[in-house]
Structure formats: C-alpha cells, structure tokens
Amino acid sequence: MSTTDYSKYAKLSPFELKDNLMALAQSRTDRLMLNAGRGNPNFMATIPRRAFFQLGLFAATESEFSFAYMSEGIGGFPRSQGLMARFDDFILENKDKTGVLFLNKAISYIRDQLGLDADQFLLEMVEGVLGCNYPVPDRMLRISEEIIKEYIIREMGIKNLNSDGFDLFAVEGGTAAMAYIFNSLKENKILNPGDKIAIGSPIFTPYLEIPKLNDYQLEQVHIAADPALDWQYPESELRKLEDPSIKAFFLVNPSNPPSVKISDESLDIIADIITKRPDLILLTDDVYGTFADNFQSLFSICPDNTILVYSFSKYFGATGWRLGVIALSHNNILDQKIQQLAAKDQQILTERYSSLTAEPAQLKMIDRMVADSRTVALNHTAGLSTPQQVQMVLFALFNMMDAAESYKKALKTVIRNRDAALYRQLGVQHQDNDNSVDYYTLIDLDQTCRSLYGDDFADWMNRIKNPTDLLFKVADETGVVLLPASGFGVTHAGARASLANLNEYQYAAIGKSLRAFAEAYYQEYQNEHS
Incomplete structure (x- = not known):
C-alpha cells in the first residue's frame, strides 16, 4: 500500500478533485485508467443527429437559391414560398437515408399528431439550423x-x-x-x-x-x-x-x-x-x-x-x-x-x-x-x-415519436446491467427498488467492508482510514477514478460512480479492482490482529 499523504486535497470540490485523481490513475503505463468519476454518458441518440445534419444540407441548398448567380459561396435567407414542395423533393431523392426518413416522419407528426402548422415548422427549422437570424422570440422560438x-x-x-x-x-x-x-x-x-x-x-x-x-x-x-x-x-x-x-x-x-x-x-x-x-x-x-x-x-x-x-x-x-x-x-x-x-x-x-x-x-x-x-x-x-x-x-x-419507447428501454437496460456487473464483481448485494434510476451508484464504504469481512474489520477501517485518502489510493494503485460522496452532501464515507460513461466489462473491472483493494486492507488488518 502507498504511504503518500493526500490530505492536501481534502477541501477540493469533487469536480476539481477529479483532475488530481485522474492524474494519479494515469501515472502508470501498465494499465488503463477507468474513470467513473464524471457523469458524461458514452451513449447518444444518433437518429436525431443524422436528421440535424441532413436538415442542414437541405437548408444550405435553400439559402444558395437566393444568390445562385454568384460563385463566391454566398447564400441568402430561405424562401417560404414553395419550401414544403422542395422539401418533399429532397425527401424523395434521399429517402434511403435514416436522417431524411426521420425528418419526413417528423413533419407528419407535427401536422397530424400535434396539430401544428407544418409549413411554419419547416421554415423555423430551416432558418434555425442556418443560424442566420437572432433567436426570435429571444426566450424560445x-x-x-x-x-x-x-x-x-x-x-x-x-x-x-x-x-x-x-x-x-x-x-x-x-x-x-x-x-x-x-x-x-x-x-x-x-x-x-x-x-x-x-x-x-x-x-x-x-x-x-x-x-x-x-x-x-x-x-x-x-x-x-x-x-x-x-x-x-x-x-x-x-x-x-x-x-x-x-x-x-x-x-x-x-x-x-x-x-x-x-x-x-x-x-x-x-x-x-x-x-x-x-x-x-x-x-x-x-x-x-x-x-x-x-x-x-x-x-x-x-x-x-x-x-x-x-x-x-x-x-x-x-x-x-x-x-x-x-x-x-x-x-x-x-x-x-x-x-x-x-x-x-x-x-x-x-x-x-x-x-x-x-x-x-x-x-x-x-x-x-x-x-x-x-x-x-x-x-x-x-x-x-x-x-x-x-x-x-x-x-x-x-x-x-418512439411509441414503443425502444430508445428509453435500451438505455435503462444498459445502465442497469452496468450496475449489476460492478456489484457482482465487488461481491456485494445491491438492492434496487421501484424508485431506483441507476445513472449513478453510491458505493457505501462502511457497508461494503461489513458485507465482505465483518463488523470488526469495518470498525477498524472507519477508525484509521480517511475516505478521501482511500479514493486517492484506489486511483493510484488500481487506476480507478471515483468521486468522494462527501462532496455531494453525503454524511457517511462513500464514493460516487457514474454508470453512464464506461462499458459493462469496465464496470466489472472496477468492481474487481475494488474487491482486490479491500482484500489487501483486510490482509493488513489480519496482520495487525494476528
């Protein structure tokens, strides 16, 4: 176990502490850093992004109609007259592209389900994606x-x-x-x-x-x-x-x-x-x-x-x-x-x-x-x-438009499987309930110690080990980055792990690393009490 003094970091915000933890976790070249400290997801919705870029291509063409006689790449404001008809042609020409198909369905949904003016919607979207005017109204289009x-x-x-x-x-x-x-x-x-x-x-x-x-x-x-x-x-x-x-x-x-x-x-x-x-x-x-x-x-x-x-x-x-x-x-x-x-x-x-x-x-x-x-x-x-x-x-x-909630169900499955993988390798039972969301998890250091090795060991850990020091040691010796629960107003020793920004096997690796870390401390405890 490292004997480095980490007390100088004790007063830092957890999000500033993160940079120091990451530096320690990356200090060795013989392992990968596993950063579960920040909640930036590693998943994203691709279909609406494809739609955004396809809409941008259509809008750029619309803009170029206004100054078509010039060769310097100058466009003008899109014209509302005939805009929907030209958009329909764009749909037909590109109907095999996912983003375009989505845009076509969106126009139908706007008109047929929300009862909004599809022509005004399309004009707002085309002008908006071009960014050619101030936001009007300024509060929201x-x-x-x-x-x-x-x-x-x-x-x-x-x-x-x-x-x-x-x-x-x-x-x-x-x-x-x-x-x-x-x-x-x-x-x-x-x-x-x-x-x-x-x-x-x-x-x-x-x-x-x-x-x-x-x-x-x-x-x-x-x-x-x-x-x-x-x-x-x-x-x-x-x-x-x-x-x-x-x-x-x-x-x-x-x-x-x-x-x-x-x-x-x-x-x-x-x-x-x-x-x-x-x-x-x-x-x-x-x-x-x-x-x-x-x-x-x-x-x-x-x-x-x-x-x-x-x-x-x-x-x-x-x-x-x-x-x-x-x-x-x-x-x-x-x-x-x-x-x-x-x-x-x-x-x-x-x-x-x-x-x-x-x-x-x-x-x-x-x-x-x-x-x-x-x-x-x-x-x-x-x-x-x-x-x-x-x-x-x-x-x-x-x-x-996702009536079956396929995207939502998939994301819930992803993060909950990650949660299960972490705790399975840690060797601790993690009970969810109907109100659990599992975007983050709080690893309770005291309860983890009690569950793995009993009350006497947990009492020893609480008495001689500083929770912030432990997280630095975890980063230094295992390459795993977690944030201190105390920085979020948690009153007991714990660590926050995001379940959104790594893959399932990496959360399993985090659980395994934490279990090995606990085992090393338990060996130290046994040596002291033998």
Missing part, C-alpha cells in the same frame, strides 16, 4: 417552444397542466439554468443575503457551493435523504419546510448521486406542505427524470410554486450541445412575490427593466430571467442559439 412543452408534459408526468399554462426559456444546459435562476432570484429581491434556503441532500455539488458565494450569502438548511429508507427524505426532514423562515427548497430529482426518484408518498407530503406554505419556492432539477420509470416531477404536483429545470444532456448523450429549459407556470408565485415587494424595491426593479417595456412592473419573471441572462442591456441579443434549439426539437420529437 415559437413552434419549438410548443413542441418542447409537449415533451416536458409527457416526460415529467404532468397531468394537471396543459401547454397553455406554462412558459419555457431555452438555456445553455442545466448549468446555465442554475446560474440564471440564482441570479434572477437575487436581482428581483426574492432571495436576499442571509435568507434561508433548504437543500435536498445529497445533491449535485454546485447547489451546495453557489449559495455560499459572496454573490448570494444564503443560509442553508439540509433536508437529508436517508440511506436506510432507500435514499428517500424522511417525513421529519421534509416537515422542516414548514418553517416560514425557509424561502426555497432546491433539489435534484431523481437524485444525484443516490440516483433515486422521490417516492409518491414524499410527493404527497410536499404537496401537503405547500397547502400550509403557499409562499414556498420549489426548484427541481429533473435532468435524470427520463431514466426513471413512471416519473412525476414536482412541477406536476405544485406547478405554481415550482421552477422546473430540465436538461437534454444525459438522456440524449448531448453534454456538448448545452441544451436545457427552465419552465414556469403562468400563475407562479415568483411573479406574485415581485408584486408584493416594498415600493422602494419595486421602483428599483422598474428602473432596471425600463428599457425593455413601457410597463416594466408587469414583466413576467421568466422574461426577467431572459433579460438578466444578458445583463438586461443586451436583452435584444438574448436567447439560446437557433441551431441548438433545432437539435433540441429533433431530440424531443425522436423521443415522442
């Missing part, structure tokens, strides 16, 4: 928004809110959504320095780190999920939200890293709390919801209290595309809170947004987010780039 609303309704389990009841803001992934939401809540004096916010933990690390920044200075109250309850929130923890001094509750659902969705019972408790705390703001980050069975977002339970964040990055293997949305209901409490501000604060906000509208006091919160995302003065150039919005739409249509 009109028909694109209607399509993504339908996708959100279906995937987030929304039963009591139709597409006319909420707005979407297309953003550069879930990370941009977080930044914009925190900033606008501050700028609009909904959250102020010293305010209490509740954090559902364990949770994606930035939700723990952002409130501490000088920009916000928010006091955190942790709502702790219990591993003994399969990582559900105990009712006693959720009831903390009845404290009127808590302004907001931020959570990731399904959770990161326990990777379980909130149970129906917990959803009912939160709904009951909202009847007593109708002023409580809920922020739910539901990026992993598409991997869950029968998922239901808080946005479907308490739409007027909830800010919904959804990202397309993980499910479609599109982290590099930076695609996400923020959803707010038309009757959201954020708009109400702004109207209830003191006259002095309302005047400050009127001045802030006065360049945008003749009635800045009536500006909706979601439109304030759009403006704030570009420091207000640049609101006229706000919005997610139009090619990004086009790819987002094609991803959503791909999912909605």
Whole structure:
C-alpha cells in the first residue's frame, strides 16, 4: 500500500478533485485508467443527429437559391414560398437515408399528431439550423417552444397542466439554468443575503457551493435523504419546510448521486406542505427524470410554486450541445412575490427593466430571467442559439415519436446491467427498488467492508482510514477514478460512480479492482490482529 499523504486535497470540490485523481490513475503505463468519476454518458441518440445534419444540407441548398448567380459561396435567407414542395423533393431523392426518413416522419407528426402548422415548422427549422437570424422570440422560438412543452408534459408526468399554462426559456444546459435562476432570484429581491434556503441532500455539488458565494450569502438548511429508507427524505426532514423562515427548497430529482426518484408518498407530503406554505419556492432539477420509470416531477404536483429545470444532456448523450429549459407556470408565485415587494424595491426593479417595456412592473419573471441572462442591456441579443434549439426539437420529437419507447428501454437496460456487473464483481448485494434510476451508484464504504469481512474489520477501517485518502489510493494503485460522496452532501464515507460513461466489462473491472483493494486492507488488518 502507498504511504503518500493526500490530505492536501481534502477541501477540493469533487469536480476539481477529479483532475488530481485522474492524474494519479494515469501515472502508470501498465494499465488503463477507468474513470467513473464524471457523469458524461458514452451513449447518444444518433437518429436525431443524422436528421440535424441532413436538415442542414437541405437548408444550405435553400439559402444558395437566393444568390445562385454568384460563385463566391454566398447564400441568402430561405424562401417560404414553395419550401414544403422542395422539401418533399429532397425527401424523395434521399429517402434511403435514416436522417431524411426521420425528418419526413417528423413533419407528419407535427401536422397530424400535434396539430401544428407544418409549413411554419419547416421554415423555423430551416432558418434555425442556418443560424442566420437572432433567436426570435429571444426566450424560445415559437413552434419549438410548443413542441418542447409537449415533451416536458409527457416526460415529467404532468397531468394537471396543459401547454397553455406554462412558459419555457431555452438555456445553455442545466448549468446555465442554475446560474440564471440564482441570479434572477437575487436581482428581483426574492432571495436576499442571509435568507434561508433548504437543500435536498445529497445533491449535485454546485447547489451546495453557489449559495455560499459572496454573490448570494444564503443560509442553508439540509433536508437529508436517508440511506436506510432507500435514499428517500424522511417525513421529519421534509416537515422542516414548514418553517416560514425557509424561502426555497432546491433539489435534484431523481437524485444525484443516490440516483433515486422521490417516492409518491414524499410527493404527497410536499404537496401537503405547500397547502400550509403557499409562499414556498420549489426548484427541481429533473435532468435524470427520463431514466426513471413512471416519473412525476414536482412541477406536476405544485406547478405554481415550482421552477422546473430540465436538461437534454444525459438522456440524449448531448453534454456538448448545452441544451436545457427552465419552465414556469403562468400563475407562479415568483411573479406574485415581485408584486408584493416594498415600493422602494419595486421602483428599483422598474428602473432596471425600463428599457425593455413601457410597463416594466408587469414583466413576467421568466422574461426577467431572459433579460438578466444578458445583463438586461443586451436583452435584444438574448436567447439560446437557433441551431441548438433545432437539435433540441429533433431530440424531443425522436423521443415522442418512439411509441414503443425502444430508445428509453435500451438505455435503462444498459445502465442497469452496468450496475449489476460492478456489484457482482465487488461481491456485494445491491438492492434496487421501484424508485431506483441507476445513472449513478453510491458505493457505501462502511457497508461494503461489513458485507465482505465483518463488523470488526469495518470498525477498524472507519477508525484509521480517511475516505478521501482511500479514493486517492484506489486511483493510484488500481487506476480507478471515483468521486468522494462527501462532496455531494453525503454524511457517511462513500464514493460516487457514474454508470453512464464506461462499458459493462469496465464496470466489472472496477468492481474487481475494488474487491482486490479491500482484500489487501483486510490482509493488513489480519496482520495487525494476528
């Protein structure tokens, strides 16, 4: 066993720690690094990508019609007149290509199932993929928004809110959504320095780190999920939200890293709390919801209290595309809170947004987010780039048109087989339940030791071994990269492994390496006690 001192890394964020772990794991040439530290998937949806590139070829040809007399590669704006007829010809000429076949089906789906104007849709997509104009409207392209609303309704389990009841803001992934939401809540004096916010933990690390920044200075109250309850929130923890001094509750659902969705019972408790705390703001980050069975977002339970964040990055293997949305209901409490501000604060906000509208006091919160995302003065150039919005739409249509849910079922099988392979080689029983999603897994170091070699060995490990040191030793001596659970607000020693970014045999190798590592420590324990 290595005797290197790793204590200097103890205070690093797990995502900064990752680089140091990777450096150690790559320090030897006689093995491969197995990096299960980050959640970037190694799978992706190819059909909507093929459709995107085929649409781009068609759109480029359309653009060239306008300046066909020139030889310098100059095109113009696509023409709406006869566009669908020319697209039909393009379909016939290329009908053997997967992406083109998908585009043809998408036009039918838009017209025959969603009841939208197919001609306007095609024009929006052609102009959008060319990126030849500013995003108009800046919050989200009109028909694109209607399509993504339908996708959100279906995937987030929304039963009591139709597409006319909420707005979407297309953003550069879930990370941009977080930044914009925190900033606008501050700028609009909904959250102020010293305010209490509740954090559902364990949770994606930035939700723990952002409130501490000088920009916000928010006091955190942790709502702790219990591993003994399969990582559900105990009712006693959720009831903390009845404290009127808590302004907001931020959570990731399904959770990161326990990777379980909130149970129906917990959803009912939160709904009951909202009847007593109708002023409580809920922020739910539901990026992993598409991997869950029968998922239901808080946005479907308490739409007027909830800010919904959804990202397309993980499910479609599109982290590099930076695609996400923020959803707010038309009757959201954020708009109400702004109207209830003191006259002095309302005047400050009127001045802030006065360049945008003749009635800045009536500006909706979601439109304030759009403006704030570009420091207000640049609101006229706000919005997610139009090619990004086009790819987002094609991803959503791909999912909605898959009536048999073949893609979804395949992804669930892939990640759950990886989970089984890891724990099988580790030699530890891993129990799933109906709420498990398995995008990540939390390897409980204490329970693993107890399961493999008994309580006395586990007590010895807990007494003399630092969990962060252990992860560095694992990286150094086995080439396996895992992230410390403590960086996500987990209160016991553990490691987070992504089940999305390696192949099944590699997860089996991780389990085998960890088992060998535990065996070496057990030998050390036996030598001490012999």
